[in-house]
Amino acid sequence: xxxxxxxxxxxxxxxxxxxxxxxxxxxxxxxxxxxxxxxxxxxxxxxxxxxxxxxxxxxxxxxxxxxxxxxxxxxxxxxxxxxxxxxxxxxxxxxxxxxxxxxxxxxxxxxxxxxxxxxxxxxxxxxxxxxxxxxxxxxxxxxxxxxxxxxxxxxxxxxxxxxxxxxxxxxxxxxxxxxxxxxxxxxxxxxxxxxxxxxxxxxxxxxxxxxxxxxxxxxxxxxxxxxxxxxxxxxxxxxxxxxxxxxxxxxxxxxxxxxxxxxxxxxxxxxxxxxxxxxxxxxxxxxxxxxxxxxxxxxxxxxxxxxxxxxxxxxxxxxxxxxxxxxxxxxxxxxxxxxxxxxxxxxxxxxxxxxxxxxxxxxxxxxxxxxxxxxxxxxxxxxxxxxxxxxxxxxxxxxxxxxxxxxxxxxxxxxxxxxxxxxxxxxxxxxxxxxxxxxxxxxxxxxxxxx
Numbered sequence: 001x002x003x004x005x006x007x008x009x010x011x012x013x014x015x016x017x018x019x020x021x022x023x024x025x026x027x028x029x030x031x032x033x034x035x036x037x038x039x040x041x042x043x044x045x046x047x048x049x050x051x052x053x054x055x056x057x058x059x060x061x062x063x064x065x066x067x068x069x070x071x072x073x074x075x076x077x078x079x080x081x082x083x084x085x086x087x088x089x090x091x092x093x094x095x096x097x098x099x100x101x102x103x104x105x106x107x108x109x110x111x112x113x114x115x116x117x118x119x120x121x122x123x124x125x126x127x128x129x130x131x132x133x134x135x136x137x138x139x140x141x142x143x144x145x146x147x148x149x150x151x152x153x154x155x156x157x158x159x160x161x162x163x164x165x166x167x168x169x170x171x172x173x174x175x176x177x178x179x180x181x182x183x184x185x186x187x188x189x190x191x192x193x194x195x196x197x198x199x200x201x202x203x204x205x206x207x208x209x210x211x212x213x214x215x216x217x218x219x220x221x222x223x224x225x226x227x228x229x230x231x232x233x234x235x236x237x238x239x240x241x242x243x244x245x246x247x248x249x250x251x252x253x254x255x256x257x258x259x260x261x262x263x264x265x266x267x268x269x270x271x272x273x274x275x276x277x278x279x280x281x282x283x284x285x286x287x288x289x290x291x292x293x294x295x296x297x298x299x300x301x302x303x304x305x306x307x308x309x310x311x312x313x314x315x316x317x318x319x320x321x322x323x324x325x326x327x328x329x330x331x332x333x334x335x336x337x338x339x340x341x342x343x344x345x346x347x348x349x350x351x352x353x354x355x356x357x358x359x360x361x362x363x364x365x366x367x368x369x370x371x372x373x374x375x376x377x378x379x380x381x382x383x384x385x386x387x388x389x390x391x392x393x394x395x396x397x398x399x400x401x402x403x404x405x406x407x408x409x410x411x412x413x414x415x416x417x418x419x420x421x422x423x424x425x426x427x428x429x430x431x432x433x434x435x436x437x438x439x440x441x442x443x444x445x446x447x448x449x450x451x
Contacts, residue, residue: 047096050098051097055122056123058126059120059147060129061116061142061144062137064434065137066427067427072413075418076412079412081132083409085125086224105221107119109217112212113207157383157387164322165323166321166386167320167321167332168321169319169389170402171358172405175353178237180303180408181352184417198425205428206339208430214322214327216336217319218317219317219320220412221315221316223398225314237304241301300351303351307406310409311409312409313406313409316404316405320393333364363386364382
């Protein structure tokens with residue numbers, strides 16, 4: 001205490017006054033405010049849960065023609081149309097009815113090697129989603145299907161006698177998600193003979209190779225978000241990359257520390273969290289270090305700015321592998337993870353962002369020292385992770401598991417689009433497609449009179 005007093009002469013007075021203010025006189029106010037804060041979030045969580053449970057959902061299977069020459073840009077336009085469904089919510093709707101922005105689940109599903117593209121959407125948006133797809137794929141077939149996960153009754157805590165086992169993982173961004181991943185445009189080679197390279201080819205091929213009783217699926221959750229909700233975050237990232245100083249912003253912590261700084265006659269925020277340390281900044285300091293930046297750093301800034309110009313969604317990605325216990329193949333998890341590695345160039349060290357598995361939420365738990373010594377813990381932790389992963393996957397939850405991250409419509413179209421056919425490539429045989437084109441009869445078709 002003497003050391004602190006010698007450094008900060010008013011140190012004892014500061015904490016004495018703080019004790020009197022917080023405990024002796026106004027402690028009950030802090031208690032009441034804390035209680036109101038907790039009750040508010042409990043209330044909000046309850047009414048929002050009621051809103052989601054009261055929402056009717058529908059599963060739509062999308063089939064496009066076997067000869068699909070539409071580019072991935074067509075799918076990007078679809079998601080741009082779906083983003084337009086972002087709804088503004090009034091005070092009453094948010095705090096009285098529990099309404100908030102709903103989301104879609106985009107799923108690529110392989111049931112025994114038969115691959116289909118399914119979208120789960122709120123039923124109130126069904127017509128709008130169908131219109132978005134028909135506008136880009138007039139010959140597509142869209143049909144309502146059942147939830148395939150309802151066929152698998154897996155009790156994680158009592159699954160010893162169950163028929164099925166599963167492995168699941170969620171994905172996350174290595175860098176701040178304002179930085180985009182590699183997209184379909186980066187796979188195009190204008191100078192090559194085959195200019196269009198499908199970024200999902202390896203993933204679809206992996207899904208085709210599974211056995212008849214196995215299931216392999218990718219779940220991409222997307223929730224519309226306005227760009228102004230993350231524009232400031234992107235601006236901070238750009239300024240961080242260019243070395244430009246961010247303007248001072250008043251925060252809750254700075255307000256709370258203000259009385260203590262006044263009593264102590266020094267800045268707690270600068271002392272404990274860094275700051276100017278009392279040194280004046282040189283007047284001729286450059287605005288940023290753009291001139292000295294590498295080409296890669298400049299490209300990263302350009303990519304962030306491009307992403308800001310695209311409609312964006314909050315997103316989550318999950319993959320799951322289900323199989324009968326006697327056929328469960330552990331190598332399948334390696335295959336599905338490996339099939340998405342092409343979207344992660346440089347292991348996160350490159351210009352683009354990187355998708356990687358979130359080991360904190362996947363259903364495989366590795367021992368720190370010994371499988372034998374940690375057997376009991378590993379079993380409990382595996383069951384816990386499986387329970388929460390399965391709950392999040394079956395409910396198509398945006399809030400269970402790993403944090404959400406940002407994806408633009410261009411990135412989403414890269415991760416979820418229909419196989420593209422060219423002069424040298426065909427749609428994989430296992431993908432559900434429209435077998436024959438359907439159209440109206442010609443207007444000049446001759447008719448016979450019925451006698």
